[in-house]
Every structure is written in structure tokens, then in C-alpha cells.
Amino acid sequence: xxxxxxxxxxxxxxxxxxxxxxxxxxxxxxxxxxxxxxxxxxxxxxxxxxxxxxxxxxxxxxxxxxxxxxxxxxxxxxxxxxxxxxxxxxxx
Numbered sequence: 841x842x843x844x845x846x847x848x849x850x851x852x853x854x855x856x857x858x859x860x861x862x863x864x865x866x867x868x869x870x871x872x873x874x875x876x877x878x879x880x881x882x883x884x885x886x887x888x889x890x891x892x893x894x895x896x897x898x899x900x901x902x903x904x905x906x907x908x909x910x911x912x913x914x915x916x917x918x919x920x921x922x923x924x925x926x927x928x929x930x931x932x
Contacts, residue, residue, distance in 0.1 A: 843867045843874070 844866050849856050856878065860866060865879035882888065893899040913921060 841865050841867055841877075843869050844878075845872075846870050846875070 842864070844856055846868060849868055856866060860878045860880055863880050865877060867874045868876040868878060890899070894901045913923075
């Protein structure tokens with residue numbers, strides 16, 4: 841992936857956008873430090889999988905890939921469910 845300095849982007853914006861539009865992904869740097877990335881717009885047809893996002897560093901992999909069970913509802917100390925309490929409050 842090529843790097844483009846912010847000054848070059850400012851001076852050559854049209855050229856840089858044409859490169860991105862052609863499918864190239866570019867890293868924009870500020871004082872030599874990566875600050876942003878520019879690239880082609882993804883369409884719905886080019887949907888990205890979780891594995892691709894993890895590979896590019898866009899997201900962090902989950903600690904566990906096992907399916908989590910939904911939490912078990914707990915009864916309030918009064919013995920009433922939170923659904924009952926909410927229903928009562930909404931009816932006021």
C-alpha cells in the first residue's frame with residue numbers, strides 16, 4: 841500500500857482520488873506517521889467478511905468464537921419481573 845503525504849494530497853487531490861477510484865488503497869501520512877486511509881468505495885456486492893476485517897486490522901478478533909447464551913432473566917427482590925414493573929410504569 842503506497843503512502844501519500846498530506847501535503848501531496850493537498851496539492852494533488854484529484855490525482856490521488858483517481859488512484860483510489862481505480863481500486864488502489866493509499867495511506868495518508870502526517871509528518872511521516874500514518875493518519876488515514878483512502879481507497880475505493882465498497883458496494884453492497886463487495887461485502888466484507890469478519891475474517892477480512894480482522895486481517896486488515898479494522899476490527900479486533902473476538903476472544904472466544906463460541907456462541908454466547910443469552911442471560912437468564914433475574915427476578916427482582918419483590919418477586920416481580922422487570923417486564924412487569926416496566927409495563928406498570930408505562931401504563932401510568
